[in-house]
Amino acid sequence: DQCASGWDNSPVSATLERLAGRWLLEILDLPRDSTVGFGTSATACTLSCLVTARRELLLRQGWDIDQDGLAGAPEIRVVVSEMTHITVKKALRVLGFGLRHLHVAPVNGRGQIDVTRLPVLDHRTILCLQAGEVNTGEFDDFSALIPAAHAVGAWVHVDGAFGLWARASALKALTEGVEKADSWTTDGHKWLNTPYDCAMAICRHPGALSTAMNADAAYSVASQDAQKNLTLEFSRRPRGIPVWAALRTLGREGVATMVEQHCALALQIASGLQDTGFEILN
Numbered sequence: 001d002q003c004a005s006g007w008d009n010s011p012v013s014a015t016l017e018r019l020a021g022r023w024l025l026e027i028l029d030l031p032r033d034s035t036v037g038f039g040t041s042a043t044a045c046t047l048s049c050l051v052t053a054r055r056e057l058l059l060r061q062g063w064d065i066d067q068d069g070l071a072g073a074p075e076i077r078v079v080v081s082e083m084t085h086i087t088v089k090k091a092l093r094v095l096g097f098g099l100r101h102l103h104v105a106p107v108n109g110r111g112q113i114d115v116t117r118l119p120v121l122d123h124r125t126i127l128c129l130q131a132g133e134v135n136t137g138e139f140d141d142f143s144a145l146i147p148a149a150h151a152v153g154a155w156v157h158v159d160g161a162f163g164l165w166a167r168a169s170a171l172k173a174l175t176e177g178v179e180k181a182d183s184w185t186t187d188g189h190k191w192l193n194t195p196y197d198c199a200m201a202i203c204r205h206p207g208a209l210s211t212a213m214n215a216d217a218a219y220s221v222a223s224q225d226a227q228k229n230l231t232l233e234f235s236r237r238p239r240g241i242p243v244w245a246a247l248r249t250l251g252r253e254g255v256a257t258m259v260e261q262h263c264a265l266a267l268q269i270a271s272g273l274q275d276t277g278f279e280i281l282n
């Protein structure tokens with residue numbers, strides 16, 4: 001019941017969450033100096049990542065959103081997949097992007113963004129990709145899309161609520177190139193099977209997430225990587241501890257086995273359905 005806002009309030013939480021963040025970056029093979037915030041949900045963590053993305057893109061254009069807000073700010077464009085998850089749309093809507101103003105990337109027959117029909121990207125664009133689409137299980141073509149986005153200065157965010165964990169298994173190839181993105185969201189309460197209220201906002205740019213989410217006050221100054229400076233919550237329980245416990249218990253092999261078994265079972269269900277006359281689309 002300690003308030004896990006930062007080291008001063010709960011050294012044990014700060015230590016375990018720091019360790020959980022490090023292990024997470026290792027098992028998901030993401031840039032090791034990325035920042036990891038443990039929030040309530042992929043919805044909340046996506047919100048944090050998109051806030052960070054918008055703030056950074058505006059900053060690069062000399063606009064200080066913290067002080068000057070959005071009125072009169074350069075427009076930030078958002079490109080989302082036709083199949084983007086409802087919670088990404090919700091985060092964008094809550095942030096004031098306006099659903100009508102989203103640039104929708106058409107998908108191919110498998111549910112991946114069609115690389116040949118991608119809307120225009122530029123240095124004012126946030127491109128939202130997916131690792132694991134809920135209807136088809138599909139992964140966007142990160143190796144093609146992320147370098148193209150970076151070549152023009154766009155920010156790439158990846159919703160990997162469940163699918164990012166494929167990276168910790170023999171199915172890692174599905175996520176090839178995803179490590180080049182600017183930010184990622186994933187859940188603990190899906191494939192890692194932690195209790196609910198456990199998700200992660202991950203950002204590769206040092207200081208970007210912590211500046212966007214900072215909540216320091218005279219009576220409560222904490223380090224950049226204090227969890228209250230990486231998430232929406234100020235008072236919080238240490239959501240990273242279940243991640244630490246799951247990874248400590250399962251280890252790399254345990255996580256890989258869990259993911260691979262689930263995929264084997266999904267294939268078994270698919271083949272059973274096919275036997276009874278269903279058409280399997282993907």
Ligand SMILES: *Cc1c(COP(=O)(O)O)cnc(C)c1O
Binds near residue numbers: 040041044187199
């Ligand atoms: C479940 C899910 C989300 C939302 O995650 P919550 O933790 O429920 O907010 C977002 N994207 C995808 C692909 C999901 O499967």
